Amino acid sequence: MSEHKDTLYKVGSPVFSVAPMLDWTDRHCRSYHRVLTSRSLLYTEMVTTGALIHGDRARHLDFNKGEQPVACQLGGSNPKDLAEAAKMVEDWGYDEVNLNVGCPSDRVQNGSFGACLMLEPQLVGECIAAMKEVVSIPVTTKCRIGVDEQNEEEALNALVDDVLKAGTDGIWVHARKAWLKGLSPKENRDIPPLNYDLVYRLKQRLPEVFIGINGGIQTLEECKDHLTHVDGVMLGRAAYQNPAMLTLVDSEIYGDESEAILPADAIRQYLPYIEAELEKGTRLSHITRHMLGTYQGVPGARVFRRILTVNANKPGAGLDVVLEALDAVERPERLALA
Incomplete structure (x- = not known):
């Protein structure tokens, strides 16, 4: 049983996390980040349900216990498969399992999961419910604010309402739309405009729900500003490309008084x-x-x-x-x- 399961997503307690990044946040990366910051929540790369159910589970799931707290992000859209994979994740010792509802790559589009699921909020709710039924660790959702021509506010609220009904323990929102056609995954990280205010309004509507924000955040000062509006901040490339910033997270975000490690x-x-x-x-x-x-x-x-x-x-x-x-x-x- 994870020692972090009851403390990760308490509303009012800030959470700083390093985002799941394909080809970057492997176990070596996470082990390095952990010596830089003892408090940050670390994420695996996204792993698909098929890779766990039919592939080399150890290759995808093995991690150093020193990495904790660490969350595993799953990609998939079949509730039964996601439940099976989530149980593996819990049994492997992870502190959280997260469902990817935001990746826009061709690979996930061909598999009808990731950002595509913004178009099927009811199915996402069924997926979360199936995962919640079989694990006791937090089950969280990471989504976009919409895809393609969707109305952002309507799309985000519909998705959030369905996953809350299903019992999700927290929601991480990448505050950009994803364009499934016409933009590459790299372009989808930069070109669609950020809409932080929409995420802030979501938090205002749901004060008792853990809401975390992701997308375009570059500095710890920006993180602290976001934390006056939401419960968590998630950094991706900024933290990876300048990992020294992580040495200040424990003091700047969590208020630890111990001196930052050099x-x-x-x-x-x-x-x-x-x-x-x-x-x-x-x-x-x-x-x-x-x-x-x-x-x-x-x-x-x-x-x-x-x-x-x-x-x-x-x-x-x-x-x-x-x-x-x-x-x-x-x-x-x-x-x-x-």
Whole structure:
């Protein structure tokens, strides 16, 4: 049973989370983020029900217990399959299971799930109800504010009302429409205009419901502003590309009084994890690719990135590569190379 299940979604208690990002938020990424912040809620990449029911479950679900609290995001639209997958997620030890109702990629459109489900709010409710019936961990929903020509307010309210009836424990809203035709997944993250006010109005309408906001948020100051309107903030690319910002989350968002960890100290704390993974046969580059943005804007950052990008890909690359990269931003005589 998750020790976090009763505390993750208490209205009035802020939640900061790092968004589920395909090809980015794997277990190595989450383990690194966890040494930077002890309080943030971390998400897996989206995993489909088919991959869990018919594929290599361990490959998709294995995680380091040190990552917790950690949530698993599922993609699917069949209530029975989602219930089966949600039970696997709970049995694997996750703190939350989340249903993706927002991804606009061709892959999910072909599978009739993700953002497509904004067009079928009743089915989403059936999916949430089926998941709730078989697990005791929180079951949450991550959605868009609509798709294509939908009226945003009507679409969001219809979806939210159906998942609330089904018992969802929290709702994360990416405050943009998704255009299923004509825009790529990348363009869908930037081109449709943000509508934060719509999410704020949703919270005003549902004061007792946990509402979290996602989309276009860049800084912790922006996060704090959003938290005066909603219960949670979710950052994606901003947190991934500049992970050092996560060192301030515990103090700035959660009010922890302990001093923020320095990025260099976080990397040193991460070394035992890297060493253990190398012993299992994991390539160093698969781990260090998530660290490249750590020193964004800091003298020596370019050398840090270059060492990790080039040397971590070499056969037999080990901890010495990470230490060399760290040395590039810590020793003044190296800074001239930046």
